[in-house]
Amino acid sequence: MSNNPFFTVDKISKSFGGLQALKELSFHVNKGEIYSVIGPNGAGKSTLFNCINGIYKPDTGSVKIQGQEITGLRPDQVAAHKISRTFQNIELFSNMTTMDNILLGRHMHMKTGVFSASAMLWKNSFSAKDETEHRRKVDEIIDFLDLQASRNKLVSQLPYGIQKIAELGRALATEPELLLLDEPAAGLTNEEREDLIFWIRDIRDELGITIILIEHNIQMVSEISDRIIAINFGKKLVEGTVQEVTNNPDVVRAYLGAD
Amino acid sequence: MMDFSEIVTLIVRSVETGSIYALVGLAMGIIYKASEVPNFAQGEMATFSTFIAFMVLTVHGAPFYVAFVVSLLFAYILGIAFEFLCVRRAKNPTILSMIILTIGLQMVLYGLSGWVFGTEQRAFRLPFSQFETVEIGGVVISHLGLATIIASFVLMCLIYWFLEHTKTGLAMRASQQNSMAARINGISSNRVVNLSFGISSIVGAIAAMLFAPIITLSPDLMWDPLLKGFAAAVLGGFASLPGIVFGGYILALIENLFGLWFSLEYKSVVAMGIIVLVLYIKPSGLFSKHYQRKV
Numbered sequence: 001m002s003n004n005p006f007f008t009v010d011k012i013s014k015s016f017g018g019l020q021a022l023k024e025l026s027f028h029v030n031k032g033e034i035y036s037v038i039g040p041n042g043a044g045k046s047t048l049f050n051c052i053n054g055i056y057k058p059d060t061g062s063v064k065i066q067g068q069e070i071t072g073l074r075p076d077q078v079a080a081h082k083i084s085r086t087f088q089n090i091e092l093f094s095n096m097t098t099m100d101n102i103l104l105g106r107h108m109h110m111k112t113g114v115f116s117a118s119a120m121l122w123k124n125s126f127s128a129k130d131e132t133e134h135r136r137k138v139d140e141i142i143d144f145l146d147l148q149a150s151r152n153k154l155v156s157q158l159p160y161g162i163q164k165i166a167e168l169g170r171a172l173a174t175e176p177e178l179l180l181l182d183e184p185a186a187g188l189t190n191e192e193r194e195d196l197i198f199w200i201r202d203i204r205d206e207l208g209i210t211i212i213l214i215e216h217n218i219q220m221v222s223e224i225s226d227r228i229i230a231i232n233f234g235k236k237l238v239e240g241t242v243q244e245v246t247n248n249p250d251v252v253r254a255y256l257g258a259d
Numbered sequence: 260m261m262d263f264s265e266i267v268t269l270i271v272r273s274v275e276t277g278s279i280y281a282l283v284g285l286a287m288g289i290i291y292k293a294s295e296v297p298n299f300a301q302g303e304m305a306t307f308s309t310f311i312a313f314m315v316l317t318v319h320g321a322p323f324y325v326a327f328v329v330s331l332l333f334a335y336i337l338g339i340a341f342e343f344l345c346v347r348r349a350k351n352p353t354i355l356s357m358i359i360l361t362i363g364l365q366m367v368l369y370g371l372s373g374w375v376f377g378t379e380q381r382a383f384r385l386p387f388s389q390f391e392t393v394e395i396g397g398v399v400i401s402h403l404g405l406a407t408i409i410a411s412f413v414l415m416c417l418i419y420w421f422l423e424h425t426k427t428g429l430a431m432r433a434s435q436q437n438s439m440a441a442r443i444n445g446i447s448s449n450r451v452v453n454l455s456f457g458i459s460s461i462v463g464a465i466a467a468m469l470f471a472p473i474i475t476l477s478p479d480l481m482w483d484p485l486l487k488g489f490a491a492a493v494l495g496g497f498a499s500l501p502g503i504v505f506g507g508y509i510l511a512l513i514e515n516l517f518g519l520w521f522s523l524e525y526k527s528v529v530a531m532g533i534i535v536l537v538l539y540i541k542p543s544g545l546f547s548k549h550y551q552r553k554v
């Protein structure tokens with residue numbers, strides 16, 4: 001397993017001007033794991049995701065999925081390697097409905113070609129087989145995430161918590177093998193968080209998707225993670241099982257103590 | 260006051276000229292929506308493409324439809340080449356530096372077309388005459404005018420269909436709304452911007468070919484229509500393509516009313532006046548779609 005891990009980050013560094021947001025950070029994630037990244041504000045967690053999915057190019061180091069080098073690729077190219085993500089500050093098409101947002105997640109799977117009429121968003125105006133198939137997949141995701149009531153509403157009109165779930169749906173629609181979730185529970189009610197924990201487990205168990213999770217809520221992290229990495233100032237503080245990490249004195253000092 | 264048939268005639272005339280304004284405005288809007296850059300080389304790109312049609316027609320004696328297709332092909336290549344070779348190379352571009360880049364291309368193309376094709380006025384003819392007319396429901400309209408209205412309408416429908424009903428059109432709209440979200444869905448923003456430059460250049464070239472027979476073909480062919488198209492886009496809102504089309508027709512109507520009631524000679528100040536007025540009253544409608552985002 002450790003010879004050929006599913007996903008590896010090897011000594012990536014990233015600085016913004018004088019500020020080093022990531023310093024030679026390395027870790028690996030096994031297939032089917034829920035791997036959590038914790039650390040105080042400004043530790044470099046979101047920067048890590050941005051380096052993985054190509055929004056930033058790491059200064060040095062390498063990122064690999066299933067042995068394939070993806071370092072420095074553009075976000076759309078990384079997406080083609082079956083990596084999807086959600087953002088700390090939701091990124092959705094706010095003037096489109098939940099349905100259409102999730103349908104856009106299907107974009108890569110739609111038949112290509114400039115004049116392929118298979119991708120029409122307009123209801124009933126064309127009933128290509130391909131399109132029906134995509135709509136069916138989207139409806140599956142909508143059912144899975146309990147989004148039926150929001151299906152045909154503009155996402156900008158949805159409550160914050162529902163928007164976060166819709167964004168998760170959009171990410172699932174791309175059919176990823178690796179899902180990066182950046183603080184998915186932030187801003188959710190307790191009830192919504194319980195649902196989210198349930199879904200994240202299901203996504204891993206039922207869909208077999210590997211998950212890297214950034215989360216501040218240590219209780220939630222302890223509950224669902226297989227392994228955890230704690231980072232501070234862009235460096236690895238400690239990595240291991242829930243027990244190992246949450247009992248580590250450095251973590252307690254740098255992170256848990258600060259809460 | 261005007262009687263009914265005069266009003267109808269006025270409206271038809273306005274739709275005729277407004278079509279050109281609308282197409283030029285659309286051409287600018289398509290690029291603006293994809294890259295937030297108003298492309299001031301739009302007019303010269305269109306003029307240069309029209310010169311290509313002219314050469315194919317006169318030097319090679321080809322039939323019109325051949326010249327038309329060659330010209331549009333050239334326009335497309337010019338558009339994507341400009342994006343690929345110049346726009347994309349800009350390091351950490353600001354909107355201002357991009358505008359300056361388009362003005363640079365404008366000057367290059369203007370000089371080049373004068374040098375290659377000459378600065379004299381050429382007669383550019385379409386198979387539709389400007390002087391032969393038809394009468395439809397009491398309104399007299401030239402063949403060219405009718406062709407202009409119909410061609411623009413068809414083109415607008417095509418653009419609408421493309422954006423709403425094709426995979427690539429969907430990618431373009433998604434990218435315009437939120438390029439970050441589009442990219443993580445696997446949509447290449449490079450490709451979207453590149454395609455936008457190509458399509459925009461084609462739309463501009465069609466506008467120029469419809470306009471050239473009315474005056475004559477020379478390197479400054481599109482100066483006036485560009486100003487009008489820009490005004491139409493400002494009026495209707497750069498961010499909305501239907502708004503731009505609407506702005507084009509309204510601008511032509513206001514111009515014609517101005518010509519009727521005040522002065523034909525100073526009709527052109529209307530466009531400038533409208534730009535200033537819109538900027539003054541509703542500047543937010545202008546280049547307002549700038550979001551700062553932290554990811």
Ligand SMILES: Nc1ncnc2c1ncn2[C@@H]1O[C@H](COP(=O)(O)OP(=O)(O)OP(=O)(O)O)[C@@H](O)[C@H]1O
Nearest residue numbers: 016019021039040041042043044045046047048088
């Ligand atoms: N585009 C950028 N330009 C400059 N500095 C940046 C940029 N992105 C991140 N940073 C800086 O890098 C550091 C790490 O930021 P990052 O967003 O990765 O933190 P984080 O661990 O996600 O924090 P939080 O818990 O608040 O989300 C911070 O000091 C931040 O200000």
Ligand SMILES: [Mg+2]
Nearest residue numbers: 045046047088
């Ligand atoms: Mg963050």
